[in-house]
Amino acid sequence: MDDDARLAERCLAGDPQAWSSFVHRFEGAVFGICLRMLQHRQDAEDVAQETLVRAVKHLGRWDAARRLAPWVMSIAVNRCRTRLSQRRSITHLGEVDQVQEETPRAANSGLAEELELAIAALREDYRASFILFYQQELGVEEVAEVMGCPTGTIKTWLYRARKEIARKLVDRGVVSEAGDELYGI
Template identity: 45%
Template sequence: MTADSDAELVRRCLLGDAAAMRSLVERFQTDVYSVCVRLLRHSQDAEDVAQEVFIRVFRSLNRWDCTRQLRPWILGITINRCRTAMSKRVRRPELVDHLHETASQQPEDDSHELTAEIRTAVDEMRTDYREVFVLFHEHGQSYEEISAVIDRPVGTIKTWLHRARTEILIRLRRRGLVPSTDHPAKKQEADQSVPVTG
């Protein structure tokens, strides 16, 4: 996807081209929904927020800077809508959410247990760490792209990502799922090789 094709698609959308609007949604809906479901941890909420994202996208298209890529801009809107949804979530019983999300995720072997433990660690970390971890490891965004999405300096992105990985490693070591080491070189190597779920 090139900046030119993004700009052409947006131009057609702004002219009211229904086919272009459908094309824009189809191009980005998988990314938008998967970010929503990972951050909100509830499929119905993710669907609702994803719809809100595209409503907001179409309302704001005339403010998109055509010198920038469209995908980070849309993911930035997605992150903001997820934050809004999470801030309103205090009325929902947390236990119901937990049971809904984990009912079918019982580990069958060590690999499944490791995957489940990583997902739990990501779900429980502070919001900004979780956002950068999901965007980097699950959506393949670069530091620069994440910086554009959440409007923070690249240095901050690297720091938050490092802290997120460290939190996961600490949890996995406590659970005995990865070996603990006191050797600085080995520790640094281990810190850079956190198992990542897809």
């Protein structure tokens, strides 16, 4: 039995130490996905907590033949989608003020900050795929599994996301027009 399966079994047996290990292992990835998807720190904390609790409770449904990380991330993405959809319906009803967007601040602002802004402007499914592939470093097949789409669709989404972000970076003047980025960094 591999580490994932052992950890899952201990968690389901109700071992608090195993829960702590589980949370420690996935909190960064899950919170990262939630924050970048939702663009709101408090919402991201709530949804990340909900994701991890739900994941532990339903570990019995995880297919031990697959990796645990993509399964946990798929719960995070689904919870974020649900939250975004709730947010949209509440905003449509005009019951709350527009959610104030809080783009995660990078320690070294500048290029990374521009990247965050460009990601925040992406379409929801492009954004999720981009985060899973470039930040969580899942393979295209795993991203496809998380998103519930064919791999061809994910490749297209990733390319479009990249193209959109690149265009934004250029449009915002992050690169000089002198073309000094042309053949190398």
